[in-house]
């Protein structure tokens with residue numbers, strides 16, 4: 149029979165569920181300097197971000213979207229990290245940072261969910277080519 | 283054989299994969315394969331591995347005989363008139379593409395109407411979209427009602443417009459809906475349409491009789507009916523197949539090739555270019571034998587029993603929405619959603635309990651849009667499914683609800 153998943157389950161840590169149910173910086177900005185949205189058609193996840201940038205610093209940020217806990221918690225965590233950060237530093241955020249921040253084992257099937265918000269950041273704010281091609 | 287005598291434990295002994303302890307609830311995606319199927323393929327590899335139709339030595343004759351024997355097994359299984367009407371393909375997708383290319387390009391003209399349904403799999407939508415765009419034809423989709431069943435009055439209205447082609451699946455892979463295919467084919471034929479039935483989800487699960495069905499084309503995949511991947515079938519009525527040009531061309535599908543031109547091989551080989559999936563076709567034959575051994579009525583009865591049980595168990599879970607018709611009018615497929623939990627999160631949690639569950643759009647994005655959901659979770663059943671696996675699914679769902687509470 150099934151083994152029960154303990155409270156400190158590796159995959160669905162409490163703070164992931166918390167960020168999923170109470171997303172930080174959720175919503176839209178009135179007049180964003182940058183706004184971009186990406187989706188993952190395979191599972192229907194959507195993440196969009198609005199940035200307000202002044203003197204090279206991300207002064208305010210909001211995200212919107214819907215989808216699985218991994219995609220939404222990852223976006224919420226990323227906005228917390230980005231707020232107040234310089235664009236130059238934001239540029240340096242990579243896959244490992246995002247996955248590290250989630251702090252859980254991500255199976256290959258769920259990597260796209262975890263990295264959707266990073267794709268929004270990269271493609272939207274920096275016009276970089278699709279992450280997949282990296 | 284009634285459900286009372288159906289011995290699922292004995293059936294499961296033929297499927298070594300269950301020794302791993304998985305609860306496999308994704309047979310609509312691809313089925314498991316019994317030892318009899320893998321054994322038949324292994325025997326080919328180890329005892330008479332060679333190419334078919336070409337060589338003069340004995341093992342090649344043996345390979346050819348076994349490869350061709352599948353054709354007669356499949357013919358009888360779906361009650362086609364002749365083995366000339368049984369074309370080997372890689373699967374349903376290739377079969378439908380074959381028709382779209384070899385029949386469609388000749389027969390679909392500008393402003394023609396093609397009728398599909400919102401329940402169709404992408405493989406029965408995209409080839410027609412490409413053809414329609416190329417020819418300037420247009421496509422209408424039959425909608426569903428709240429129970430996930432096709433709106434027959436809308437279908438009747440579309441038939442009045444004289445469609446050139448009607449194509450639909452007998453069973454929906456996403457909702458499990460069993461469509462009233464006989465009535466639909468009869469009405470479409472009466473309206474003068476050519477009719478293709480996608481049998482990917484019906485052939486594995488219920489008795490099929492293509493002549494009683496009356497369709498012109500019928501497509502299905504071996505890997506969903508206990509056979510290996512890479513072998514599937516296109517059935518086509520002989521006169522239509524005779525009039526069609528080849529799909530793929532090259533070796534094996536020719537009679538003579540001269541620099542001035544080529545004459546094609548006769549049916550069914552006209553549509554089988556190049557070296558074929560020999561082991562896979564032999565495996566498909568063994569799968570048909572296996573299903574015949576169980577009896578397709580017994581298969582359907584067993585699945586109905588499991589589906590009714592699952593329907594009941596899932597209905598009792600709070601916050602769970604079931605999509606589609608009641609068990610008596612659906613195949614062994616149950617699509618559902620759980621409040622506040624994305625299907626992918628549910629599938630990941632289920633996977634940790636070794637419960638294999640599908641989450642996604644099930645290659646039916648138009649249907650997902652119609653239902654207003656990005657994805658659903660889907661459990662699907664087959665000859666080897668037992669109630670204990672359904673119980674394990676229910677336990678995983680409750681675990682997910684606890685984690686997300």
Ligand SMILES: Cc1ncc(COP(=O)(O)O)c(C=O)c1O
Nearest residue numbers: 373374375403405451455482503
């Ligand atoms: C209804 C239906 N049609 C077509 C297909 C495509 O089958 P295949 O991928 O084997 O070509 C499937 C498989 O998922 C299906 O369920």
